Amino acid sequence: MSEEARKPAGRKKFELDPKLSEYRGIWVFVEHERGVVHGVSWELMGEGRKLADKLGVELSAVVMGSPADDPRKFCREAFVYGADKCYLIEDALLKNYRNQPFTKGLTDLVNAYKPEILLLGATTLGRDLAGSVATTLKTGLTADCTELNIDAEIRSLLATRPTFGGSLLCTIQTLNYRPQMATVRPRVMAMPQRDESRSGAIIEATLSLLETDIVTKVLDFIPDENSNKVNLAYADIIVSGGKGLKKQENFQLVRDLARVLGAEVGATRPVVQSGWVEAERQVGQTGKTVRPKLYIAAGISGAIQHRVGMDSSDVIVAINSDPNAPIFDFATYGIVGNAMTILPALTEAFRKELHGRKAVVA
Amino acid sequence: MLHIVVCIKQVPDSAQIRVHPVTNTIMRQGVPAIINPYDLYALEEALRIKDKFGAYVTVITMGPPQAENALRKALSFGADDAILVTDRAFAGADTLATSFALASAIGQIEKNMPVDLVFCGKQTIDGDTAQVGPGIAKRLELELLTYISSIESVNAAKREIVVQRRSEGGVQVLKTRLPSLITMLEGSNEMRFATMPNMIRAAKTKVSRWDRVAAGIEDVSNIGLKGSPTVVSKVFAPSPKTVKAEMVQTESNDPQDLAASLLMRMFTKFPQVREEIARSAN
Numbered sequence: 001m002s003e004e005a006r007k008p009a010g011r012k013k014f015e016l017d018p019k020l021s022e023y024r025g026i027w028v029f030v031e032h033e034r035g036v037v038h039g040v041s042w043e044l045m046g047e048g049r050k051l052a053d054k055l056g057v058e059l060s061a062v063v064m065g066s067p068a069d070d071p072r073k074f075c076r077e078a079f080v081y082g083a084d085k086c087y088l089i090e091d092a093l094l095k096n097y098r099n100q101p102f103t104k105g106l107t108d109l110v111n112a113y114k115p116e117i118l119l120l121g122a123t124t125l126g127r128d129l130a131g132s133v134a135t136t137l138k139t140g141l142t143a144d145c146t147e148l149n150i151d152a153e154i155r156s157l158l159a160t161r162p163t164f165g166g167s168l169l170c171t172i173q174t175l176n177y178r179p180q181m182a183t184v185r186p187r188v189m190a191m192p193q194r195d196e197s198r199s200g201a202i203i204e205a206t207l208s209l210l211e212t213d214i215v216t217k218v219l220d221f222i223p224d225e226n227s228n229k230v231n232l233a234y235a236d237i238i239v240s241g242g243k244g245l246k247k248q249e250n251f252q253l254v255r256d257l258a259r260v261l262g263a264e265v266g267a268t269r270p271v272v273q274s275g276w277v278e279a280e281r282q283v284g285q286t287g288k289t290v291r292p293k294l295y296i297a298a299g300i301s302g303a304i305q306h307r308v309g310m311d312s313s314d315v316i317v318a319i320n321s322d323p324n325a326p327i328f329d330f331a332t333y334g335i336v337g338n339a340m341t342i343l344p345a346l347t348e349a350f351r352k353e354l355h356g357r358k359a360v361v362a
Numbered sequence: 363m364l365h366i367v368v369c370i371k372q373v374p375d376s377a378q379i380r381v382h383p384v385t386n387t388i389m390r391q392g393v394p395a396i397i398n399p400y401d402l403y404a405l406e407e408a409l410r411i412k413d414k415f416g417a418y419v420t421v422i423t424m425g426p427p428q429a430e431n432a433l434r435k436a437l438s439f440g441a442d443d444a445i446l447v448t449d450r451a452f453a454g455a456d457t458l459a460t461s462f463a464l465a466s467a468i469g470q471i472e473k474n475m476p477v478d479l480v481f482c483g484k485q486t487i488d489g490d491t492a493q494v495g496p497g498i499a500k501r502l503e504l505e506l507l508t509y510i511s512s513i514e515s516v517n518a519a520k521r522e523i524v525v526q527r528r529s530e531g532g533v534q535v536l537k538t539r540l541p542s543l544i545t546m547l548e549g550s551n552e553m554r555f556a557t558m559p560n561m562i563r564a565a566k567t568k569v570s571r572w573d574r575v576a577a578g579i580e581d582v583s584n585i586g587l588k589g590s591p592t593v594v595s596k597v598f599a600p601s602p603k604t605v606k607a608e609m610v611q612t613e614s615n616d617p618q619d620l621a622a623s624l625l626m627r628m629f630t631k632f633p634q635v636r637e638e639i640a641r642s643a644n
Contacts, residue, residue: 031530033529033530033531034531036531038530096534097529097534098536099496099506099508100505100506103500123530124508124509124528124529124530125529125530127492127493127496127508128496128506128508128509130493131457131491131492131493131494131495131496131497131500132496132499132500132506134458134493134497135458135461135493135496135497135500135501136500138458138591139458139591140456140458140590140591140592141457141458141491141493141592142592143457143489143490143491143492143493144490144491158595162490162600163488163489163490163597164376164379164381164488165376165379165487166600167379167380167381167599168381168597168598168599168600169597169598169599169600170594170596170597170598171594171595171596171597171598172592172593172594172595173592173593173595174591174592174593175591175593176591177591215505215538215539216505216507216536216537216538217536217537217538218534218535218536219524219535219536219537220534220535221529221532221533221534221535222526222532222533222535223531223532224531224532224533236638236642237638237639237642260643261639261642261643262639262642262643262644263642279548279549285490286487286490293634293635293638294635294638294639304600308600314632314634314635315628315632315635316607317624317628318607327607328606328607328609329606329607330605330606330607331607332607332608332628333607333608333609333610333624333627333628334607334608334609334610335609335610335620335624336609336611337615337617337620338617341617342617342620342621344617345617345618345620345621346621346624348618348621349618349621349622349624349625350625350639350643353625353629353636353639354639354640354643
């Protein structure tokens with residue numbers, strides 16, 4: 001059911017079930033695939049550090065992987081990003097992500113060591129795992145949060161997430177259940193500073209499963225080709241287009257500028273729905289959250305749906321023919337005009353700028 | 363014959379939702395109710411399996427009485443049977459309580475005809491949680507297959523299914539056993555048009571209405587508000603950034619001048635952007 005229909009709960013005096021008070025500490029699940037940790041795990045480590053300090057508890061990483069992944073190195077990285085401890089399950093059965101062994105491993109760890117808060121990235125892996133673990137543990141899970149905080153008085157996680165396409169925000173609490181679980185999408189939280197001097201203890205646990213216990217088999221893994229790989233969430237420069245570009249052919253102007261800048265191409269939901277670009281390029285509530293150093297928005301009005309996915313960008317340049325477009329309320333620079341003529345002019349100006357610089361270097 | 367259950371949800375069309383500027387409440391008036399768009403990929407995939415191998419497709423939804431419209435729509439696309447799980451006791455359910463109720467109802471369906479596959483959309487457009495599908499799978503001990511982009515094969519005799527699953531950096535090819543629960547990725551197929559005979563059949567078919575007892579739920583502590591670990595403590599409007607854009611204008615306002623002016627201002631105030639572009643363009 002949607003949150004708005006569930007109505008805010010009245011403020012009653014809350015007392016935590018004494019059985020649950022033994023749950024202590026904050027855990028961040030460290031997601032990795034083919035030797036690389038997903039950035040969202042470190043973003044969560046940074047956020048988890050703040051929450052742990054507010055509660056006065058330890059921050060722990062959870063790393064699960066096969067010996068071939070060398071998961072110990074991810075534990076060491078976790079310390080550098082702020083973890084005090086790392087729970088490690090190293091088992092060849094964890095070679096590729098499969099729901100059953102990961103659910104079993106994480107559920108067993110929670111039952112053995114009892115964290116009060118468990119955070120995961122809102123990725124395909126994180127959502128698959130979080131939903132399964134929360135159901136198995138019969139506890140609350142808040143998806144796709146954009147803000148986390150603590151009500152210190154009752155040691156409660158305040159998980160804030162957008163609802164109704166970003167038009168409203170709601171804060172959700174899991175009161176008399178533990179752990180309190182939440183997923184956070186990539187790029188919503190800032191990447192923390194590395195501190196190479198930090199280290200911590202690794203606590204090893206075993207996965208009590210055999211391959212014959214696991215029903216699902218991985219037959220193959222087809223990696224995305226690099227040339228097609230869209231890494232929008234982590235791009236430093238993005239050029240995005242909206243329906244203000246009128247026709248699919250005009251979207252080429254966005255691509256031209258992106259090529260000159262070495263930028264990724266983004267788009268609004270209507271553009272994706274019209275089939276002008278692939279779904280992976282959608283920025284916004286139902287697409288990706290991005291926080292590049294430069295975001296150029298052409299023919300984008302700045303509807304809340306889009307805004308929630310990009311307003312943490314460092315510098316936003318907006319081009320729109322409507323001087324009252326909402327995007328001018330939060331962009332850094334605004335140009336009122338026809339995107340179809342301004343985009344090529346920008347492409348040319350950046351090209352000159354770059355060539356000029358190269359000439360100086362040479 | 364395979365028996366497939368497809369879970370759907372009737373949602374307000376989020377593209378048409380407006381928030382009241384003063385009261386910060388959702389203005390539902392005139393907002394059409396639609397089948398959650400992600401669920402259509404699930405339904406279409408189930409119907410394709412029916413076309414290919416033969417299957418009986420039951421659609422199920424939990425919601426208010428008017429959610430029957432969503433079920434009739436699903437029947438008009440080609441589903442065989444429709445069940446509306448509706449009871450005031452379900453009100454206020456979060457994803458854990460919702461998955462409990464739906465899993466229980468699917469358990470009742472199974473008493474008449476064993477279920478081989480359950481399909482869900484990858485998430486809804488109003489809740490956006492993607493948690494109910496995994497919740498149902500865990501409760502019914504079905505093999506969970508999320509973010510499926512294509513179904514390579516279904517072997518009813520060997521009780522096996524091979525699927526492609528989207529992961530962060532590629533596609534996993536997975537083989538598992540039936541029964542399993544699949545959440546379909548968007549764009550994996552395109553919903554067919556309703557045929558005239560199916561539309562007539564949809565209008566005539568009786569949609570079963572199940573209250574909580576019919577759905578197999580005796581104890582109300584697992585459903586509705588009581589069965590929901592999470593509580594919504596606050597609903598509020600995002601506080602907008604109040605700093606307006608610096609507008610770039612020139613005397614001529616022609617595109618070349620505007621572009622030059624923008625670059626000059628931006629590179630003066632944000633030299634790091636200039637560095638980033640130089641780095642990235644190489």
